[in-house]
Amino acid sequence: MHVVHHIAELRQALAAGPRPAFVPTMGNLHEGHLALVRQAKASGLPVVASIFVNRLQFAPHEDFDRYPRTLPRDSELLASAGCDFVFAPDEREMYPTPQAYKVAPPAALADILEGHFRPGFFTGVCTVVMKLFQIVQPGLAVFGKKDYQQLRVIEGMVRDFAMPITVVGGETVRADDGLALSSRNGYLGTDERQQATALAVQLRAVADAVRADPARTAAAEQAAMDALRARGWAPDYVAVRQRSDLLAATAPDTPCVVVAAARLGNTRLIDNLEF
Incomplete structure (x- = not known):
């Protein structure tokens, strides 16, 4: 495996x-990331994984400065998963001058849910992903379904710009107790880590309730928010949406997903469940 720090060298x-x-x-990789790498490897193509903490998608009050940078460990993990190239640029390489040109996704998709609570987040995501796509020139790109809205935003960007890239989603990898793996799980204290499973529990409860009676959707969403608050969480949203565009479901048999974001102590976690 080759670790590359410069655009020209990677090209x-x-x-x-x-x-x-x-x-x-x-970076700060876990088994969920490695599952995406193995999924990419199964395509038979050479695999490039990038590691770059993108300032553009962090608000000033968020955790950009303390986000863990663990390149040596990450490189070992990627090698074990069959990655061929690690592209690990620094900020000067990715943004040698301030990034004046940015990709703004449509508000109907990007300003709801995560975008409502993190204004500008998806512009930062789209801008860096567009730039990485131009650098790597992939034929296939794999994104985790845990970041469900991000996956839909990237799919739309690729489609609207007629980019010759197949975007595929990788299933969420969970710990034995059901917690979705996330780089930010490392921020959780011991008691918080035990409490963190409540988010996945509430997702299942909402999905079960809506499957039984779609008319109970709003009540199920509110019940999940209330249950999380009762356990010390500060939820941003628990919402049932249709999978295709994350708008409210328009028919009882529409494939849906329940998405959620909530803060436990100082750690904000997201999760989702398709049904």
Whole structure:
């Protein structure tokens, strides 16, 4: 496996081969990331994973400065998963001048849910992913379904810009107790880690209630929010949406997903469950 820090070096290394499969990350990797790399590897293409903590998608009050940078460990994990190239640029390489050109996704998708509580987040995501796509020139890109809205935003960007990239989603990897794996789980204290499973429990409760009676959707969402608050959480949203565009479901048999974001202590967690 090759660890590459410069755009020109990566382009030269990839020039002779087929367009690679690409897994963009911010590092501090866990089994969920490695599952995406293995999924990319199964395509038979060379695999590039990027590690870059993107300032553009962090609000001033968020955890950009304390987000863990663990490149040596991440590189070992990626090598064990079969990754071929790690692209790990620093900020000066990615943004040698302030990034004046940005990709603004449509408000109907990007300003709801996560975008409502984190204004500008998806503009930062789209801008860095667009730039990484231009650098890596992948034929396939793999994104985790845990970031469900992000996956839909990236799919839309690729479609609208007619980019010759197949975007696929990787299933959420969970701990034995049901907690979705996340780089931010490391912020949780011991008691908080035990309490963190409540988010997945409430997702299942909402999905079960709505499957039984779609007319109970609003009540099920509110019950989940109330249950989380009662256990010391500060929920931002628990919402049932149709999978295709994350708008409210328009028919009883529409494939749906329940998405949620909530803060436990100082740690904000997101999760979702398709049904």
